[in-house]
Amino acid sequence: MxxxxxxxxxxxxxxxxxxxxxxxxxxxxxxxxxxxxxxxxxxxxxxxxxxxxxxxxxxxxxxxxxxxxxxxxxxxxxxxxxxxxxxxxxxxxxxxxxxxxxxxxxxxxxxxxxxxxxxxxxxxxxxxxxxxxxxxxxxxxxxxxxxxxxxxxxAQATAWFGCRNAEIAAGDVFVIIGLGPIGLMAIDTAKIMGAGRIFAIDPIKERRDIAARLGADPMPPEEAIEHVRSETKDRMADKVLEAVGADATISMALEMVRREGVVSVIGVNKNPAFPFPMGMALSKGVTFRIGTTxxxxxxxxxxxxxxxxxxxxxxxxxxxxxxxxxxxxxxxxxxxxxxxxxxxxxx
Structure with missing residues (x-):
């Protein structure tokens, strides 16, 4: 064959x-x-x-x-x-x-x-x-x-798994980092699970435009943290889905989540020595979940x-x-x- x-x-x-x-x-x-x-x-x-x-x-x-x-x-x-x-x-x-x-x-x-x-x-x-x-x-x-x-x-199973791991509750401010197919599928998934406002982050404008059509608030990575900070009046996001797997985007997710919030990682990270910001996660009381569907x-x-x-x-x-x-x-x-x-x- x-x-x-x-x-x-x-x-x-x-x-x-x-x-x-x-x-x-x-x-x-x-x-x-x-x-x-x-x-x-x-x-x-x-x-x-x-x-x-x-x-x-x-x-x-x-x-x-x-x-x-x-x-x-x-x-x-x-x-x-x-x-x-x-x-x-x-x-x-x-x-x-x-x-x-x-x-x-x-x-x-x-x-x-x-x-x-x-x-x-x-x-x-x-x-x-x-x-x-x-x-x-x-x-x-x-x-x-x-x-x-x-x-x-x-793909859709992974988006569902990641959103479920994020423990999305009614009205949550939810951030999606990475707008490949799975990240984009997570927008409608998060809505079904009750998310209130959804922010969507990706460097590619074409993908941000798709996210906007789906009802998310899109932004490029370089503006993301300050934009969410401003829009939430310093409270930050209740839940964050990381769908890239890069060191920088996982760190961004941990910085962007509020105290006692949840970070769900479905991106595949190839770095066996990822520098996890333990001090920040500890002080914020973050719940961090990672896995495959x-x-x-x-x-x-x-x-x-x-x-x-x-x-x-x-x-x-x-x-x-x-x-x-x-x-x-x-x-x-x-x-x-x-x-x-x-x-x-x-x-």
């Missing part, structure tokens, strides 16, 4: 690779109908990342939807022809955390992310093997389009919101390319090319 494979920094190739096969009785093979590139995939593209696995020549990607083509003998709930969402990570499906949908804390150590290395090849491919398929795959419900389902596999844990809440039209994550899809154009897709996203937010790739 054909797939996008990592061959070193800034070197993604459209390769021929072996077709995936069933390796366990609980495996499911899925023909990929659409996949997309996550911002965290760019860490692999650059050659390193917080969870990067050394090696080259492996399939990348962890956001996809498709159709079941084959199931192992131990699979009970899925049949060939089923349309499914493939979440970014998989778990064992039987421990207490997995049974709550909390894949990221699989107690049996089975948690793996697609496309970080050879152990679990990614989904930017014509087909993918999904371990523990009964648990890890989600049927695409009626009233949910392919594009919407694709956004639920990671388990998409199945969010689907019970997100699917109805998408079906009702209250969340429209598909609106951030700007670009559609063939799998054979994958290298160009990565180049565009890495360069933050004008007009490019979320790219859907079709095998």
């Amino acid at each position: 054909k797939a996008l494979c990592y061959h070193g920094p800034y070197d993604v190739r459209y390769d021929s690779v072996d077709d995936p096969t069933l390796r366990d009785r609980q495996d499911v093979l899925v023909k990929v109908s659409a996949c997309s590139i996550c911002g965290s995939d760019l860490h692999i593209y650059h050659g390193a990342g917080a969870a990067f696995t050394e090696g080259v020549g492996f399939c990348i990607g962890h956001e996809a939807v498709g159709e079941v083509v084959e199931t192992g003998s131990g699979v009970n709930t899925l049949r060939p022809g089923d349309r499914v969402m493939i979440p970014g990570a998989v778990g064992c499906g039987s421990c207490s955390n997995c049974l709550r949908g909390n894949v990221r804390n699989c107690q049996k150590g089975q948690q793996q992310v697609f496309g970080l290395g050879p152990a679990l090849p990614g989904s930017q491919a014509e087909a993918v093997r999904v371990p523990f398929g009964d648990f890890n795959l989600g049927l695409i419900p009626d009233g949910v389009s392919t594009d919407q389902a694709l956004m639920l596999t990671d 388990s998409p199945p844990e969010t689907w019970r809440e997100l699917v109805p919101l998408v079906q009702q039209g209250r969340l429209r994550p598909e609106q951030f899809i700007t670009t559609r390319l063939a799998l054979s154009e994958g290298a160009e897709a990565y180049r565009q996203l890495d360069a933050r090319s004008p007009g490019v937010l979320k790219t859907v790739i079709t095998p």
Whole structure:
């Protein structure tokens, strides 16, 4: 089959690779109908990342939807022809955390992310093997389009996870730092959770303009702290979502939050020695949360919101390319090319 494979920094190739096969009785093979590139995939593209696995020549990607083509003998709930969402990570499906949908804390150590290395090849491919398929795959419900389902596999789930970790309460002043697709999805998410005023920070004017259309108060980073200080009369933000992962933006989040406020970090930071401002956080009594989402844990809440039209994550899809154009897709996203937010790739 054909797939996008990592061959070193800034070197993604459209390769021929072996077709995936069933390796366990609980495996499911899925023909990929659409996949997309996550911002965290760019860490692999650059050659390193917080969870990067050394090696080259492996399939990348962890956001996809498709159709079941084959199931192992131990699979009970899925049949060939089923349309499914493939979440970014998989778990064992039987421990207490997995049974709550909390894949990221699989107690049996089975948690793996697609496309970080050879152990679990990614989904930017014509087909993918999904371990523990009964648990890890989600049927695409009626009233949910392919594009919407694709956004639920990671991006919208991450926005929901980050906002939920921020403990947004009715009327809160909420700040979002970083207006990639996830940060932009967080605007409507925060509204649903009850946020009052929403400030949105990004250096790219095009993205700030989108945030304004969604009802947020946009601003560039260099003006952000003083603007929020002025608008809140020195109280600062109740809750802050950091969706970049840079040292500077995490520090900004901690400075921008009020005393006894909450900072939620969903950006991936590559610095193993991040200089956390412990003194400031201690004196302000800040609650600091960081982590990655388990998409199945969010689907019970997100699917109805998408079906009702209250969340429209598909609106951030700007670009559609063939799998054979994958290298160009990565180049565009890495360069933050004008007009490019979320790219859907079709095998």
